[in-house]
Amino acid sequence: MALDYVRAMLRPNARRRYNEGVFDRCKEGDLLEFHRRLYSHWAVYVGDGMVIHRIEVNGRVKIREDRFWDVAGNDMVSINNYLDSIKAAKPGHEIVQRARSRQGDTCYNLMSKNCEHFANWCRYDVTFSRQATLATTVNAGIAAAGMATGIPPLVAIGLGVQWLMTKTSWGVSYMYAYGTVKMSFFVSSSSSSSSMSRTSGNWMNPSDARRNNEDVAFQCTEGDLLQFPREGGFSHWAVYVGRGWVIHLLDDGKVQKDRFWDVVGDSLAKINNYLDGEMNVLPREEIVKRARSKLGEMEYNLVSYNCEHFATWCRNGVARSQQVCI
CATH class of the missing domain: 3.90.1720.10 (endopeptidase domain like (from Nostoc punctiforme))
Incomplete structure (x- = not known):
């Protein structure tokens, strides 16, 4: 299986076969990660070869239903219910129902309402995005470095980019501008009690x-x-x-x-x-x-x-x- 994954990354025909294997394993309510060049796109599998996702086309954002293969394009796809280990998933039919209930919604914010936030909300009732968390961490790090070294431009860059990403749909490619490292941050709440x-x-x-x-x-x-x-x-x-x-x-x-x-x-x-x-x-x-x-x-x-x-x-x-x- 690992060898199949490597081959799929390198060869278009192998990539198609790999995606066919993913497609065959899909169940209603599964979250699908489409590995784009610099970021990942996310969708909810709703059955019959269809997915529902939040997508931006020609500057307009909309939650809509599309065919699995139309969304996949030439990219690799994986089933990635990555929060299952720490968060209870809703039943498949309810996940699909939640996804369908948001069709036509035009609200979008890269840092708080992107495609990954939508997918996780459907499955877990939690709006969470590893990509947005990583981007926020990088920006905060740049700003902190600027303050620590006394270089105002660094502070401005960190805060400025963060502002752009919260106010516009720009910045998707910036997500991994500092490499293709993807950090998984677990959803957790804070508490001051040491006895828990x-x-x-x-x-x-x-x-x-x-x-x-x-x-x-x-x-x-x-x-x-x-x-x-x-x-x-x-x-x-x-x-x-x-x-x-x-x-x-x-x-x-x-x-x-x-x-x-x-x-x-x-x-x-x-x-x-x-x-x-x-x-x-x-x-x-x-x-x-x-x-x-x-x-x-x-x-x-x-x-x-x-x-x-x-x-x-x-x-x-x-x-x-x-x-x-x-």
Whole structure:
């Protein structure tokens, strides 16, 4: 499957075959990501080969229904319900109903009401966009750098570009003007209570958190990937290798075996084999073998080889990270 993905990126015919595979797997309510040159376009699959999306044509923005293949064009497509791991998705028929209810809507704002905001609202009732979050972060970083170094033009550039992006539809290509790094930021709410545990954008009391984690520990089978959402918007990942043990890549670069309960801490653990729908899954004994083969190794790179890269390499044979995708 990983090889198919690479071929699809390079060859038009392979790209078409890859998209046909995605099309065949689509279910009503799935979110589709169309990988454009410098950004991603998003749509909701509503069945019968049709999608509903927020689109800008000739300077006019409208939510409308189009054929899957008309929207795909020559670009690669993927099913990407990326918030499923932290946010409950609505039933498929309700997602479609919500999408249809907004047809004809002409409201648009790149930073608060773009195509990705619309798609996530339909599926999760949350208006969230990783692309907009990244752009805001970049702009804030430019402005902060300007203030820290005493260079007023940098401050002006950061704030000025942010203003343009909130007031106009300009700036889509600017999203990745500083490279093609796409950062996944988890939806979460803030709280000052230190006696609560973090879960999918909410807070849970310790007893409920413990029960959640006990359920996860009971349900785990060898080779499952475990996600431990941490405070600050990122997640730690590990491979379950049986008998209450996990193998994971630590921030200091060491691959280590630890007990599930020592790793979970005050996080809410979840089984998250999110690549299974689009990538090959290795046999469980092979996943565990691959994880054990790396024990003691010292290698870490936040962008190209973090704990999530390690976990997906063990299970799916490809190092992938939703949190930092290059």
